[in-house]
Amino acid sequence: xxxxxxxxxxxxxxxxxxxxxxxxxxxxxxxxxxxxxxxxxxxxxxxxxxxxxxxxxxxxxxxxxxxxxxxxxxxxxxxxxxxxxxxxxxxxxxxxxxxxxxxxxxxxxxxxxxxxxxxxxxxxxxxxxxxxxxxxxxxxxxxxxxxxxxxxxxxxxxxxxxxxxxxxxxxxxxxxxxxx
Numbered sequence: 237x238x239x240x241x242x243x244x245x246x247x248x249x250x251x252x253x254x255x256x257x258x259x260x261x262x263x264x265x266x267x268x269x270x271x272x273x274x275x276x277x278x279x280x281x282x283x284x285x286x287x288x289x290x291x292x293x294x295x296x297x298x299x300x301x302x303x304x305x306x307x308x309x310x311x312x313x314x315x316x317x318x319x320x321x322x323x324x325x326x327x328x329x330x331x332x333x334x335x336x337x338x339x340x341x342x343x344x345x346x347x348x349x350x351x352x353x354x355x356x357x358x359x360x361x362x363x364x365x366x367x368x369x370x371x372x373x374x375x376x377x378x379x380x381x382x383x384x385x386x387x388x389x390x391x392x393x394x395x396x397x398x399x400x401x402x403x404x405x406x407x408x409x410x411x412x413x414x415x416x
Contacts, residue, residue: 237274237281237291237299247315248273248280248306252325255317255366255379259328276301279308280315282324319378319403322368326376329368331361333382333399340371343378344406352394361386367399378404 240248253260263282264271270285276299283291283303291302304324307317317325335343339353355372363385369378380399389398 237276237288237296237302240273240275240280244275244280244309244315245273247309247313251307251315251317254381255325255330255368256328257330259330262328263324271303273306274302275309278310280306282306282321317379317403319405319407322376322379322403322405325379326368326370331358331365331367331382332370333357333361333367333380334370334372334374335377336372340377343369343401344404346401346404346406346410348383348397348401349380349399350394351389351392351396351398354389354398357386357389357398359386363388366402369399369404376405378402378406 249260271282272285272288274281274283274288281301281303287303291299304320305318306321307315309315333349334355335349335353336355339349342353343349349369361367361382363382365382367380367382368376369380370376378401380402383397383400384392
């Protein structure tokens with residue numbers, strides 16, 4: 237496990253900032269214990285510094301996982317967030333979308349959020365902004381990117397796409413072999 241390079245850090249923080257904005261500071265400078273990002277193979281892990289120090293005693297080939305996997309770098313150098321980062325994204329999310337009960341299952345099967353399924357949306361959400369998708373009882377279901385701004389969504393027909401699907405908790409079952 238090694239620290240991220242400056243370019244890798246910029247890529248990861250840019251992606252995270254799209255979802256949590258200025259709350260990114262709260263991920264690193266935590267009140268309880270400082271945390272950091274580490275790279276193992278092509279995966280980025282969010283881990284406490286005390287756990288990281290303990291992991292130094294494990295040989296790199298033997299270390300499979302440590303902390304929370306936030307995502308991975310693709311072969312082209314882009315960073316893809318994994319569903320395992322949802323707990324932290326939901327905690328610090330700047331923009332949120334709530335979907336009705338009849339829209340939960342389609343979203344959990346990997347479909348986009350339609351206007352007919354939209355329950356609420358954070359005011360002044362811009363277009364192409366990262367959002368966390370919640371059920372109506374405030375359970376985080378996944379995250380995505382808005383297709384339209386809040387103002388534009390009011391004018392759309394019920395079959396229009398509001399949020400492009402990025403990841404959902406159904407991936408724990410669908411893609412369990414590729415998460416780690």
